[in-house]
Each structure stands twice: as structure tokens, then as C-alpha cells.
Amino acid sequence: MKKNGGKLLHLCFARLVFFTLALMINIPVEAAQPGDAAKLTQQYNAAVAQTLPFHDRQDFEDAARGLVARPPAAVIRDSAGRIVWNMTQYDFLKKDAPYETINPSLQRQAALNNLHGLFKVNDRIYQVRGYDLANMGIIISDKGYIIIDPLTSTDTARAAMQLVHDHLGKKPITAVIYSHSHGDHWSGVKGIISEQDVKTGKVKVIAPAGFMKDAVSENVYAGNAMMRRAQYMYGALLPRGAKGQVDAGLGKSLPSAISSSLIPPTDTVLKSGQEITVDGIRIVFQLTPSTEAPANMNFLFPELRTLFMADNCVGTLHNLLTPRGSQIRDAKAWAGFIYEAIELFSDKSDVVILGHTWPRWGKEKIVNFLNKQAAAYKYIHDQTLRLANHGYTMAEIAEEIKLPDTLAKEWFNRDYYATAGWNAKAVYQHYLGWFDGNPANFNPLPPVEASKKYVEFMGGADQVLSKAREAYEKGEYRWVAQVVNHVVFADPENETARLLQADALEQLGYQSESAVFRNFYLFGAQELRHGVRKPREKMTPPLDVVQALTVDMIFDSMAVRLNGPKAAGKVITINWHFTDTNERYLLSLENSVLNHTAGKHSRNAGCSIEISRDIFNKVIAGQTTFSARILLGQIKYQGSIKKLSELMALLDDPEPFFNIVEP
Numbered sequence: 001m002k003k004n005g006g007k008l009l010h011l012c013f014a015r016l017v018f019f020t021l022a023l024m025i026n027i028p029v030e031a032a033q034p035g036d037a038a039k040l041t042q043q044y045n046a047a048v049a050q051t052l053p054f055h056d057r058q059d060f061e062d063a064a065r066g067l068v069a070r071p072p073a074a075v076i077r078d079s080a081g082r083i084v085w086n087m088t089q090y091d092f093l094k095k096d097a098p099y100e101t102i103n104p105s106l107q108r109q110a111a112l113n114n115l116h117g118l119f120k121v122n123d124r125i126y127q128v129r130g131y132d133l134a135n136m137g138i139i140i141s142d143k144g145y146i147i148i149d150p151l152t153s154t155d156t157a158r159a160a161m162q163l164v165h166d167h168l169g170k171k172p173i174t175a176v177i178y179s180h181s182h183g184d185h186w187s188g189v190k191g192i193i194s195e196q197d198v199k200t201g202k203v204k205v206i207a208p209a210g211f212m213k214d215a216v217s218e219n220v221y222a223g224n225a226m227m228r229r230a231q232y233m234y235g236a237l238l239p240r241g242a243k244g245q246v247d248a249g250l251g252k253s254l255p256s257a258i259s260s261s262l263i264p265p266t267d268t269v270l271k272s273g274q275e276i277t278v279d280g281i282r283i284v285f286q287l288t289p290s291t292e293a294p295a296n297m298n299f300l301f302p303e304l305r306t307l308f309m310a311d312n313c314v315g316t317l318h319n320l321l322t323p324r325g326s327q328i329r330d331a332k333a334w335a336g337f338i339y340e341a342i343e344l345f346s347d348k349s350d351v352v353i354l355g356h357t358w359p360r361w362g363k364e365k366i367v368n369f370l371n372k373q374a375a376a377y378k379y380i381h382d383q384t385l386r387l388a389n390h391g392y393t394m395a396e397i398a399e400e401i402k403l404p405d406t407l408a409k410e411w412f413n414r415d416y417y418a419t420a421g422w423n424a425k426a427v428y429q430h431y432l433g434w435f436d437g438n439p440a441n442f443n444p445l446p447p448v449e450a451s452k453k454y455v456e457f458m459g460g461a462d463q464v465l466s467k468a469r470e471a472y473e474k475g476e477y478r479w480v481a482q483v484v485n486h487v488v489f490a491d492p493e494n495e496t497a498r499l500l501q502a503d504a505l506e507q508l509g510y511q512s513e514s515a516v517f518r519n520f521y522l523f524g525a526q527e528l529r530h531g532v533r534k535p536r537e538k539m540t541p542p543l544d545v546v547q548a549l550t551v552d553m554i555f556d557s558m559a560v561r562l563n564g565p566k567a568a569g570k571v572i573t574i575n576w577h578f579t580d581t582n583e584r585y586l587l588s589l590e591n592s593v594l595n596h597t598a599g600k601h602s603r604n605a606g607c608s609i610e611i612s613r614d615i616f617n618k619v620i621a622g623q624t625t626f627s628a629r630i631l632l633g634q635i636k637y638q639g640s641i642k643k644l645s646e647l648m649a650l651l652d653d654p655e656p657f658f659n660i661v662e663p
């Protein structure tokens with residue numbers, strides 16, 4: 001059997017891998033580099049510098065406050081010695097003067113997110129910031145440390161903990177809290193504690209209701225597509241620099257390679273108001289489901305007068321729909337839970353700490369921050385629907401919507417992660433879907449066919465490119481990107497089109513206040529100039545995550561890999577008995593769909609398989625194969641085992657590095 005079980009699942013945060021330097025297409029050396037800022041881009045960025053309150057330096061004070069230690073070079077390596085995190089790459093941001101190729105508002109945010117190290121928040125609360133995309137919180141409990149959110153990767157989490165040990169002393173971890181189900185807040189956990197620590201009761205792991213299901217399921221079915229799009233979103237594979245990646249809005253980026261892990265929680269927060277006392281520290285929780293993440297919570301340390309808002313409030317406007325792809329977030333619920341947090345906690349807090357970006361001190365500032373972040377999501381929600389009810393479509397609303405000055409002039413509501421227009425599109429999609437109601441848009445031609453016809457109707461590629469060049473000179477970069485995309489999709493070998501498109505995307509990137517938009521534009525430009533860089537390493541889901549999946553989820557994820565046309569006319573039924581969990585399943589292929597039923601076996605199955613869940617997990621995680629374990633006698637079967645290989649041969653292994661900016 002083909003060794004393909006390991007590619008069963010691709011988890012969004014599972015692996016970003018190292019790349020070969022081989023270039024896919026031959027581009028002349030001078031065209032391989034990103035361009036300079038055009039005059040109009042320089043003017044655009046200079047105008048931004050005039051419109052925002054750059055004299056307000058409060059954020060810099062707060063982001064620098066309480067610094068305990070900042071290593072001269074925060075460079076983190078994985079077990080193979082490869083650099084996975086390197087803050088020295090951002091030294092160019094220490095320069096105060098603006099770069100022409102960075103929106104000055106984004107440059108400001110990037111400089112703030114550069115302030116990394118170990119920080120003291122108050123007597124018993126510390127944070128490590130800038131050691132990964134998210135923050136790690138450290139509470140000094142009676143006998144050790146309570147950790148909030150152990151980062152994305154075991155390598156970065158281990159390094160952050162080392163920084164704590166070096167400066168606050170080596171003490172045991174008494175509890176770990178996962179604030180929500182996104183991987184940047186839990187998947188580094190085995191860098192700081194072991195499964196054994198939890199089994200023996202030395203460490204509690206606390207998480208919100210629904211955590212396990214949401215942590216593993218969000219990326220299971222569409223994980224391959226999300227992972228590819230996440231490369232665009234975080235820009236982890238872009239060079240750092242004034243013409244490259246400068247930030248990710250929430251923090252610097254994701255590590256360039258991620259070692260994921262997961263330890264299931266021992267204690268679950270089931271309702272708001274629930275209190276847990278761990279090692280002398282009392283914590284009061286507010287459950288906030290269906291906000292920034294499906295399983296999510298804020299919490300207060302009442303004796304320490306410190307509020308933690310997870311990612312529900314951060315130092316930027318957050319995404320209602322992440323551009324890497326996910327289900328839409330509920331803006332109304334999100335705003336509602338922030339307003340509720342003000343009621344519950346603001347009188348009891350002297351400082352608010354966050355899952356990303358720096359803390360804010362003082363009741364007045366805390367309330368202003370929470371109130372205006374809530375209002376931003378509420379405004380976008382309500383105004384999108386107001387305009388939709390007037391008949392405006394998604395693109396029109398996104399163009400129209402602007403936060404009022406009372407919200408927009410607050411730095412924490414700026415567009416560093418999402419933009420107001422992008423979020424308006426998310427609200428529209430949440431309520432009305434992608435269709436604008438115009439029947440011309442019911443069934444348009446797909447991109448390549450449409451592009452070929454557009455280019456032909458517009459007089460051929462040369463004609464389009466010559467007009468597009470004129471539009472480029474006039475600074476109409478959005479239009480150039482839109483129209484030249486047709487030339488690239490009609491003929492991806494057209495080098496002039498690729499390079500003009502890359503030029504336009506770069507100008508858009510240089511002007512973007514949103515780090516996410518900038519990363520998308522610049523990574524798109526890089527792939528137009530160089531083609532797609534394929535990884536050296538095979539991608540497999542981590543065993544910890546596979547173990548947390550239910551058999552239903554694993555069979556469902558096989559179903560979305562089934563190649564329907566190839567499976568036409570085939571009928572395969574397999575009985576599964578998982579010997580260690582004593583679960584039974586019937587897996588059946590018929591009508592080109594793969595279905596499964598729990599607790600059922602068929603007398604007429606082509607094959608009956610007895611396997612332990614443990615071995616099944618290892619096959620799924622790519623650590624072994626069905627055939628190897630059959631040879632070892634660890635998988636028993638009756639009937640024809642060929643049915644299993646026949647079925648597995650019908651499952652696609654999707655290309656992790658599929659094309660995006662070209663067909």
C-alpha cells in the first residue's frame with residue numbers, strides 16, 4: 001500500500017516547512033527583486049503620516065513598561081538546529097524615520113510589536129511577548145507558575161519558559177490555561193510540560209467548554225487550503241525588510257517551522273462566573289463562545305486585579321473572517337461579550353492583559369479600550385446590514401463603510417489585522433452569503449475561461465498590458481491588479497504580465513495599513529516573480545492532534561479526500577473494530593460517497609479489520625503504514641484486505657502548495 005495515510009489531515013498550524021531555493025521559472029535577476037515605492041505610493045504614505053495622532057506615545061510606554069529582560073539576540077532554534085524564530089531580522093524597524101515602502105501606521109504597529117522579551121505586569125503577573133505570534137502569561141502562584149497560553153510551537157514555548165527561569169527562577173508549573181481553541185495559544189504546550197506531569201496530577205490544564213472539539217476540528221476538513229492561505233496571511237516565508245514582511249498585525253509572524261503538541265485539559269470551564277483556585281490563585285471565568293474563536297473565555301484574577309481578555313480584545317481591529325479561511329465569526333456575539341466583560345470585571349481590574357499585543361493600565365483606559373473595541377464590531381455589524389437592506393452589495397458596502405472618528409482614531413481599532421471593509425464583507429457573508437442577488441453573477445465562467453475571453457475582447461494581451469501600464473503610472477494599482485490578473489490567468493507564461501502584476505501588488509502592499517493585506521500582496525508578488533517554492537519536507541499531522549480526533553472526524557476527513565469521479569461505480573464496505581477502545585464502525589463506499597456508521601458492522605462487508613486505535617493513530621500521523629502493521633500481525637482481518645488498499649488508492653493527496661496567483 002502507498003504510504004499515504006500520513007497525509008490524511010493537514011492541520012493549519014501543524015507545519016510550515018523549510019523551502020528549497022529552486023526557482024520554478026526563469027526571471028531576469030533585475031526583475032527578481034521587489035520594486036521601489038512609486039511616487040504616488042510615497043505621497044500616499046506621507047499623507048497617512050499627517051492624518052493620525054503619531055504624537056500619542058502611550059502605546060510605546062505601555063509596550064515597554066516593566067521590561068525585565070530582552071536578550072541581545074532572540075533567536076530560537078528547533079531540535080535540528082534550524083532557526084525557527086529570529087527577532088534580529090526586525091532590527092531595521094528600530095529606525096525612527098519612515099520607510100517609503102511601509103504604511104507609517106503599520107510601521108508604528110510593527111515597531112510596537114518589536115518590543116519583545118519578559119515583562120512585569122504587576123507583582124505576580126508577567127508576560128513573554130514577541131517569542132511567537134501570541135503572548136505567554138506567567139502568574140506567580142504559591143509554589144510555582146501558572147501559564148496562560150503556551151504559544152504555537154514547542155520550540156518557542158520552551159525558549160519563552162527558559163527566559164522565565166533565567167530571570168524569575170526555576171519553579172514548577174502548577175497549571176496551564178488555554179484561553180481558546182486557536183493553535184497559537186496551545187500547540188506549544190509540550191515545550192513546557194509533559195503528559196506525565198498532567199497524569200500524575202502535578203499540573204492542571206484548564207480550558208473553556210468545547211475546547212478539544214474546536215481545537216482539533218477547525219482545521220481538519222479544509223486544513224490543506226487553510227494552511228496554504230496562512231502562508232500568504234502571516235508572510236512567514238517572505239524575507240524580512242522594508243520591502244518584505246514587517247509584521248502580522250497581532251504580532252510579528254508565525255514561527256517558520258512549527259512543532260505542534262496537545263495535552264487535553266483536566267478542568268473545563270462550563271459557565272460564566274465559574275471560579276477555580278489553583279495553587280493559591282483565584283480565577284473567575286467568563287465563557288465567550290462563538291466570538292474570536294468557537295471555544296473561548298476571558299478571566300479575572302480578582303486578588304491581583306488583573307483581567308485577561310484572550311484575543312477578544314487586542315491592539316488592532318481583529319478579523320471577523322480570517323483571510324486564511326475559516327467559518328465567519330459572529331460580530332454581534334463578540335461585541336456583546338466584550339460589553340458583558342465591562343460589566344463583570346472593569347471595577348475589579350487595574351490592568352488588562354491580552355493574547356496578543358501589550359497590556360493597558362488604569363480603569364479609565366481599560367473601559368475606553370473594551371468599550372470602543374466592542375463598538376467597532378457592533379458598528380460594522382449594524383451598518384453592514386443597514387446598507388445591505390438598502391440594496392448595497394458586499395463590495396459596495398466594503399467600499400462605503402468607515403468607522404466613525406471616535407472609534408477610528410483609536411490606534412487599537414486600526415486595520416493592522418483585519419480592515420473595516422474586509423469585516424463588512426464577513427458580516428454580509430454571514431447573513432446573506434457570497435451571492436449579491438444579480439443573476440449575471442449566478443453562474444459566471446470560471447477564472448481561466450473568463451480571463452481568456454476578457455483578454456480577447458479587450459484586444460489581446462499586449463493591448464491590455466499597455467493600457468494597464470498607463471493605469472499603473474496613474475497609481476490605479478487596485479484596477480491594475482484586477483485587470484492584469486486576467487492576462488496572467490489567460491496565459492501564466494506571459495512574463496510581462498506576471499511582472500506588472502507583481503509591481504501592482506507590491507505598491508498595494510507598501511500602502512496597506514493591514515499587515516495581513518500587505519503579506520498577501522507581497523507573497524503574491526513573490527510567487528509571480530519566482531513561482532511557488534515547494535517544501536523539502538513531507539507534511540504530516542502531529543500524533544497528539546490525531547489522538548484527540550474522534551474516529552468520526554478521521555473517517556469524515558477521509559470522505560473529503562475521496563476522488564468522486566475515480567470512485568464511480570465502486571462499492572466497498574469495511575467493518576472496523578478498534579480493539580483498545582472497543583468501538584465498531586462500518587465504512588462504506590457507494591455512489592462515490594464515503595459514509596460511516598458508528599456501532600454497526602455488516603455481514604456482507606468485503607473486509608473486517610481489527611486494529612488498535614493506537615496503531616490507527618500512528619498510521620494517520622504518517623508514522624507507520626497499514627501494510628507494515630499487517631505484516632507484523634498487529635492488524636488482523638477477515639475477508640479481502642485488498643479492499644482497504646483499493647479504498648485508500650481512491651483518496652487524493654492534495655498538493656499543499658497549490659497555485660493561487662496563477663491558474
Ligand SMILES: [Zn+2]
Pocket residue numbers: 134182184185311355356
Ligand atoms: Zn491568537
